[in-house]
Amino acid sequence: MQSHLETQAAFRAALNNAELPPGITAVGDLDRRFSVYRNTVAHSLSEALGQRFPSVARIVGDAFFKAVAQIFVTAHPPRSPVLHTYGDAFPAFLASFPPAATLPYLPDVARIELLRGEAYHAADADPMPADTCAAQISADPDNAVLSLHPSLRVFVSDSYPAVSIWAMNQPGGAAVPPPPDAEAALIFRRGDNAAVLKIDPDAARIVAALIGGAPLGAACQDVAPDIAASAFSTLLQHGLIIGLSQAKESGTHD
Structure with missing residues (x-):
């Protein structure tokens, strides 16, 4: 049996x-x-x-x-x-x-939709007040470790303008020729929707490093300062920073 x-x-x-x-x-x-x-x-x-x-x-x-x-x-x-x-x-x-x-861009469009579903069903969290966040980071920006919103996802395409193609295929989307370059986006819950925000691919990689726990200095070290500033400003503007701590400097002992 x-x-x-x-x-x-x-x-x-x-x-x-x-x-x-x-x-x-x-x-x-x-x-x-x-x-x-x-x-x-x-x-x-x-x-x-x-x-x-x-x-x-x-x-x-x-x-x-x-x-x-x-x-x-x-x-x-x-x-x-x-x-x-x-x-x-x-x-x-x-x-x-x-x-x-x-x-060939179809798998990337599917990845965007997959990440939107994950973002929509993720846990919620309150954003850190912008002035508090800025003040705490200014004390030691390189070692600042950001806690980001649980719904935040990062999409980066290696080859295709998948974000623009995805946007064209939304209700009311404009049928315009997509740009030739590969694209990236931040995907996060906003109200009762999962937003897709196109950003510079290097800025997206900064955010991915921050999600992985890298301190701000390490995440930004190989990126132009204006792109790093744009990535941080975007996180702050959209309420995606929920906490902040300081990484222990290498070589320090308790």
Whole structure:
């Protein structure tokens, strides 16, 4: 007799193949009833992908998106019961999906939408008052360690103007030719929305280093001063700094 966990595993596996899971019973045509359930699950997962990656769906069109979603759902069954987290592997899947090769920026657009979902569902926190933050940093800016808002995410494309392409495919987005250069953005929750704020790629890398715990001086050391100032000003302006501490200088002892 199968254990409960073995039964669950067999049931999950049967959702992606034509076989019935062992041990299940039902009134009526069991094959037909389970097939209806299997199709309902697949449809629900495809719909969840469409809700999480609406710009991707708009770029490729409904028919293409439904087809790629069906393939993805079969290859990537959910690992969590939380439906809004489904699709974490979708950007990487698109990057290796041959029919999408003519749209090489598509995985980056999907990454933006993935990060927007993460930002929207992240924890909340109160911003640090700007005057307090500025005063504390001025005492020792190089060793200042910033605590940033839990919803803050950093997007950097290596090759494509993905932020502009994403913006063009929003409701009411202007259909203008995107710039030729690769783009970056800060993504964070603002009210009941997840904002996408295009910034200089070097400024985005500063913020990524700060999120990783680097002191301000180390995060900015290889970047032009005006870009470093712009990165800090952007964080302050949008209430993304929630705390500040000082890193211990190298070589000091308690």
